[in-house]
Amino acid sequence: AQSVTQLDSHVSVSEGTPVLLRCNYSSSYSPSLFWYVQHPNKGLQLLLKYTSAATLVKGINGFEAEFKKSETSFHLTKPSAHMSDAAEYFCVTRGGYQKVTFGTGTKLQVIP
């Protein structure tokens, strides 16, 4: 069985400071992992994906995530938060074509 756990439901950072959104996964085999972002009243947009090619994955808008098998983690980071980063972020894992599992989401607040 696959699952993802987003460890924080809300994260608040000041503009210009680093962002860390935490995700742990559980999978019986090497998973496909994704981070999506959802801005208010919008659909979900793919930020980045891990498909075993490289453990450090770079995404759009300066975000990156590192796959750590020993820690079963796939945390999302950004060196410097921007006001436009305020949104909800979802960690997602996928096995079979119907076995897509979403985390419960982390709402990122960026304080000016």
Next chain:
Amino acid sequence: DAGITQSPRHKVTETGTPVTLRCHQTENHRYMYWYRQDPGHGLRLIHYSYGVKDTDKGEVSDGYSVSRSKTEDFLLTLESATSSQTSVYFCAISEGGGRQRGANVLTFGAGSRLTVL
């Protein structure tokens, strides 16, 4: 949103009425999905399709039916809407299945907000 159109984007209806939401794609992707998003529950899969006329249930399929008569359209029908079906509905598409690592990314539509009074 990458060739996915959902309609209507907003709908208000009354309990007991039928409702159909449409998802239209221009990507020729094989897999299509309907999710609902509710506070505290994240996204939950309602139904999915792995080809024309090939559909299956997700985790919250009760009260919903789907049809896919051609590759580009995936319809979600609420036969008799209830207030518990008030939600935001998202359609998603995928070129490949989950084990096809190069083509298993889900691309989402902009969502359809349904209110059942």
